[in-house]
Amino acid sequence: DAKTTQPPSMDCAEGRAANLPCNHSTISGNEYVYWYRQIHSQGPQYIIHGLKNNETNEMASLIITEDRKSSTLILPHATLRDTAVYYCIVRVARDTGRRALTFGSGTRLQVQP
Amino acid sequence: GAVVSQHPSWVICKSGTSVKIECRSLDFQATTMFWYRQFPKQSLMLMATSNEGSKATYEQGVEKDKFLINHASLTLSTLTVTSAHPEDSSFYICSARGGSGGANVLTFGAGSRLTVL
Numbered sequence: 001d002a003k004t005t006q007p008p009s010m011d012c013a014e015g016r017a018a019n020l021p022c023n024h025s026t027i028s029g030n031e032y033v034y035w036y037r038q039i040h041s042q043g044p045q046y047i048i049h050g051l052k053n054n055e056t057n058e059m060a061s062l063i064i065t066e067d068r069k070s071s072t073l074i075l076p077h078a079t080l081r082d083t084a085v086y087y088c089i090v091r092v093a094r095d096t097g098r099r100a101l102t103f104g105s106g107t108r109l110q111v112q113p
Numbered sequence: 114g115a116v117v118s119q120h121p122s123w124v125i126c127k128s129g130t131s132v133k134i135e136c137r138s139l140d141f142q143a144t145t146m147f148w149y150r151q152f153p154k155q156s157l158m159l160m161a162t163s164n165e166g167s168k169a170t171y172e173q174g175v176e177k178d179k180f181l182i183n184h185a186s187l188t189l190s191t192l193t194v195t196s197a198h199p200e201d202s203s204f205y206i207c208s209a210r211g212g213s214g215g216a217n218v219l220t221f222g223a224g225s226r227l228t229v230l
Binding site for chain 2: 032034038041042043044045046049093094098099100101102103104105106
């Protein structure tokens with residue numbers, strides 16, 4: 001899996017967009033970008049993933065740069081419940097059932113009231 | 114969507130006793146499940162890969178005789194912490210392939226917090 005770099009912490013005001021960056025400059029052509037989050041004392045929760053096109057679902061949007069060396073997870077209207085550690089993980093999709101995810105230290109997002 | 118259920122969500126036990134944690138895939142079959150451990154203020158660390166019908170594969174440094182894993186069916190994997198000691202107190206989390214994002218997503222249980230007195 002390609003190495004990822006995330007800021008250790010970020011703050012965001014409630015109701016505003018939270019933009020969480022991730023650098024993955026050594027990403028390979030067949031590796032996807034996955035985002036998970038872990039709310040305190042809970043298991044990680046899948047958010048979104050993508051290969052090269054921008055993706056959007058009910059939780060968030062994922063913006064991947066054209067060279068695929070970085071990406072941004074966007075929570076459009078952050079709420080206090082979005083306070084969590086967010087993990088950006090890069091890997092080949094077909095490995096999902098065969099190899100576990102490797103978690104780095106992630107970004108601790110604190111949504112402020 | 115796919116749900117992975119863990120039980121118990123928290124357990125307190127005396128030193129020297131054994132504790133079993135169950136991980137179930139509720140609406141899908143999981144030939145492979147992964148067990149993680151998380152200490153306070155640290156990230157998740159993979160302990161072992163549980164394969165249905167065969168022996169688990171343990172990560173380096175994880176004692177297989179202490180952390181017994183059984184994956185007897187396609188929907189259930191169990192982790193037994195044998196002769197637990199205070200240093201085994203941790204948050205244990207399982208995961209399996211499948212979820213709202215499709216087959217290329219891992220779904221995680223809510224975790225089981227073990228406290229050994």
